[in-house]
Amino acid sequence: MRRFYILGFFFLMMFDTLGQISFKLSATAALPLEASLGWLYRIFSQHFVYFAILGYVGAFFTWMTLLRRAPVGPAFAASHLEVVTVMIASVLIFGETISLAHFAGALFIVAGIVCLAFAERDVIKKENEKS
Template sequence: MKRFYIIGFAILLGFDTLAQLSFKYAGDQALPVQANLAWLERVFTQPWVYGAVVGYIGAFFTWMTLLRRAPIGPAFAASHLEVVSVLLLSVPVFGESIGWSQALGAAAIVAGIFCLALSESEDEPG
């Protein structure tokens, strides 16, 4: 069962990260934002928009599958790991930098997920 969770959450993390990075890339390519048909055409001709759609659809189905078996507390917390993965990947992909507050926040997210996972494993019988 642990392998199911690890693989499932890795897939969920991949889909969520794909969606977020794709939206960012597509948004950067569609600038400047304008309320007209030309802007909508620029948005929907970006292949990254479709990467975002694939990411969200994949994440939805993966999440629904995980919720059938995973405890809701750790599952909900682990679903937020994409915040950390997007933060880390934004450095090489978009040339952004990570400040101490972002690093501290990412560490808090990971520590919280770890604590929830430990408490859940202690509650398991046997």
């Protein structure tokens, strides 16, 4: 079961990150932003927009699969690792910088997920002892 969670959240992060980065690449390539058919044509002529759609569809199905087995609290928290992976990918792909506040926020996200995972493990352990 542990392998299922690790693989599931890995794929969820990757699909979410693919979607976010692909949307930014599509939007940048279709500039200038305007409410016109030409802008829509520029968006849908970019191959990145299809990767974005793939990312969101993949994330949806991965999330639905995880929710069937994973506890909702830790699963919801772990799904926010996407914020950290998108931040890292943005540095690598777009040359963006990470401020101290961004770094601290990423650490808080990871620390929160770790705390929830340990808390959930303790709850499961107590339930098994009662049985």
